[in-house]
Amino acid sequence: MQRLTALFAATMRAAAFLTRLSISGRFFERLPSRTPGLSPESSASDASEGTATQRGAAYRLGDDADAFPLVGLIAAAPAAVLMIALPALGLSPLVSAIVAVASLVAMTGALHEDGLADVADGLFGHQPKERALEIMHDSRVGSYGAIALVLSLGLRAALLAELAATRPLLAAAAVFAAAAASRGAMAAFWALTPSALDTGLAARAGQPTRDRGRLSLVIGAAIGLLFAAPLAGILSMLAATALAALAVILLRRIVVRRIGGQTGDCLGTAQQLCEIAILLGLSIGS
Structure with missing residues (x-):
């Protein structure tokens, strides 16, 4: 019971940063660090600056990385309901x-x-590391970023539509599976990739330990299997797993080579690529 309570609290804290939900500040009160040997640092999520950063400078988002897949389920719930209700x-x-x-x-x-748009603008321009990081930090969206957003939104909608046309329940399950597994992969990517900037968003948020990143990956994969396996074929499941792994591995190699590691924008890119890859894989053979 105590572990479930701790996991619930971790999920609520992570949701305060990774979603637009308003989370009670009581989940951040008297919060000890879950990572031994690491001193508390100020939380840093620009998207949640007006809410979560006021809940305690000792909070480290990376300490709750194993809850990311559960946050994915929360974020995906309305979309999954819509995929059943609207048709x-x-x-x-x-x-x-x-x-x-x-x-x-x-x-x-x-x-x-x-994050996807910023990474596309920074890396596809073939700029030196310093200039690429400057572009990624710029809030304006360039041509590469706009193209990346159109492709991401369009592909996800098209793939879900294809699933819904033949297997509506699988489309709804795929929303849950992709949201949870992609966030588990994002946490693993964060934990296993060096930081490109010591003062960057991801670094200030507290990089998770490798064990915690791997645990998040396992939890996300298990949730993905729980939702998709009963409705998808073996070929679809294998394709989704292989494509998601390939997407994260290739992204890691690219960012390490180009900018020396990951930033907060790279984490968002990992989630987006992994989600698209899972939806694509589940569409194969369905």
Whole structure:
């Protein structure tokens, strides 16, 4: 019971940073560090600066990385319901999928999409490391970022629509599976990739330990299997796993080579690429 209570509290704290939900400050009160040997640092999530950063400078988001997949379930819940309810009301699979993707974006305040756009602008311009990091820090969206956003939103909507056209229940399950597994992969990517900047967002938020990152990956994969395996074929599951792993591995190699490691924007990019890869894999053979 005590472990479940701690996991629930960790999920609520992480949700304060990774979603637009208003989380009670009591989850941040008298919070000891969950990572021995690390001194508390100020929390740093620009998207939640007006809320979560006021709940205690001792909080480290990375200490709750194992709860990221559960936050994914929270963020995905409205979209999954929409994927079942809207077709039942007579809307087409494509319209239903577009509205569902819009709800995913609204639940997170486009936190991960913003990271994807910044990384696309910074890395695809073939700029030196210092200039690439400057571009990624710039809030303005360039051509590469806009293209990345269109592709991400369009692919997710199209893939969900394709699933919904033949297997509506699998489409709803895929929303949950992709949201949880992609955030587990994001936590593992964060834990296993060096920081490009000591003063960057991801570094200030407290990089999780490797063990915690791996645990988050396992939890996310288990949740993904729980939702998708009963409805998807073996080929689809294998494809989703392989494509997601390939996406994260390639991203890690690129960011380490280009900018020396990960930033907060890279974490959002890892989540987006992994989510698309899982949806694509589940669409194969379905």
